[in-house]
Amino acid sequence: MKNRLTWRMRTFLGERPGTGLVLVLLAFPAIMHISSQTSAAAGDESVVWSIGRPDGSSIEFADGQRDKITFTIGQSTPKKDFPARQSGSVNLDASLPSEEKPYTVIFDLPQKAGQTYQLIVDYIFQVLAPGEIRVEVNGRKGIFPLLPQPKEEVDSDEGNVMLLAKQQLTVPIEASWIKPKGNRITLVPLGVGEVMYDALSLRKRSGAGAPSKTGIRLEPTIFFRKATNGLNEVCRLFVPFSRRFDKGSATVTVGQEKVTKKFSSAGYDFGVRTEAVEVAVPAQPAKATVKITLEGRRDTGVHSCPTMETLHLPQGS
Numbered sequence: 009m010k011n012r013l014t015w016r017m018r019t020f021l022g023e024r025p026g027t028g029l030v031l032v033l034l035a036f037p038a039i040m041h042i043s044s045q046t047s048a049a050a051g052d053e054s055v056v057w058s059i060g061r062p063d064g065s066s067i068e069f070a071d072g073q074r075d076k077i078t079f080t081i082g083q084s085t086p087k088k089d090f091p092a093r094q095s096g097s098v099n100l101d102a103s104l105p106s107e108e109k110p111y112t113v114i115f116d117l118p119q120k121a122g123q124t125y126q127l128i129v130d131y132i133f134q135v136l137a138p139g140e141i142r143v144e145v146n147g148r149k150g151i152f153p154l155l156p157q158p159k160e161e162v163d164s165d166e167g168n169v170m171l172l173a174k175q176q177l178t179v180p181i182e183a184s185w186i187k188p189k190g191n192r193i194t195l196v197p198l199g200v201g202e203v204m205y206d207a208l209s210l211r212k213r214s215g216a217g218a219p220s221k222t223g224i225r226l227e228p229t230i231f232f233r234k235a236t237n238g239l240n241e242v243c244r245l246f247v248p249f250s251r252r253f254d255k256g257s258a259t260v261t262v263g264q265e266k267v268t269k270k271f272s273s274a275g276y277d278f279g280v281r282t283e284a285v286e287v288a289v290p291a292q293p294a295k296a297t298v299k300i301t302l303e304g305r306r307d308t309g310v311h312s313c314p315t316m317e318t319l320h321l322p323q324g325s
């Protein structure tokens with residue numbers, strides 16, 4: 009059996025032991041942190057096209073990775089034309105240039121268009137996962153965080169993988185973005201590391217669309233920072249958006265403490281904005297309230313974030 013651990017250690021640890029160690033340490037919080045997962049709603053969806061099967065394995069894809077691909081639905085085949093691996097935009101080797109590695113799927117629509125669509129991508133991570141992925145739909149640019157979750161190995165090969173993880177990414181796509189012929193969806197992982205593909209599919213949603221499970225979320229991390237009045241916990245705020253915005257703000261209230269963060273969509277047209285927010289650690293576990301305002305649109309509201317109840321309070325504080 010090919011020893012992938014040895015290969016991986018040689019590639020990511022052995023040749024640059026210091027760098028590799030840092031990467032492993034940085035990766036663990038992401039792997040260990042369990043976040044909520046979106047999934048395809050069953051029943052009212054129909055598959056427009058699919059590449060691969062969501063079975064936890066990328067064996068049906070081509071070996072290796074490439075700098076870029078164009079995969080045409082109805083003409084290309086996964087085993088020859090869609091590599092299992094896709095590198096992040098930042099090269100680990102400082103002597104080599106960092107550049108994006110776009111994978112593009114080209115497709116025509118079947119006769120009957122849907123009201124809304126979902127691109128569903130099942131990822132596998134065997135090394136450090138890039139931080140975000142850019143999803144372009146006919147020129148519209150979306151941004152989504154990559155949030156690895158624990159994955160069970162499907163074979164002995166994966167059994168040797170230290171950072172084995174997975175994610176099902178759901179990208180909402182409005183019907184008006186899709187045309188009858190020559191659609192282009194491009195995936196670009198941003199950051200250090202790589203993704204592997206288990207399966208991709210574009211699905212039509214027949215109804216008006218149930219609300220996405222991907223709502224505004226505030227999640228704790230394992231990181232704390234010294235503050236003037238004690239300790240701040242670094243939290244991650246996820247804000248879904250469907251239009252470009254310049255002026256957004258988030259106000260997080262925990263007990264008597266309130267913190268406001270301002271942000272924009274950074275030139276993206278849709279997706280999930282990820283912001284780090286430092287929240288003062290309360291004297292006892294407390295629920296956080298998040299208020300989001302995105303320049304005059306009705307994205308304003310108060311959102312309860314029960315995950316904050318699990319704030320990591322130091323013992324005896």
Ligand SMILES: [Ca+2]
Pocket residue numbers: 060061062063064065066067068205206207
């Ligand atoms: Ca698969």
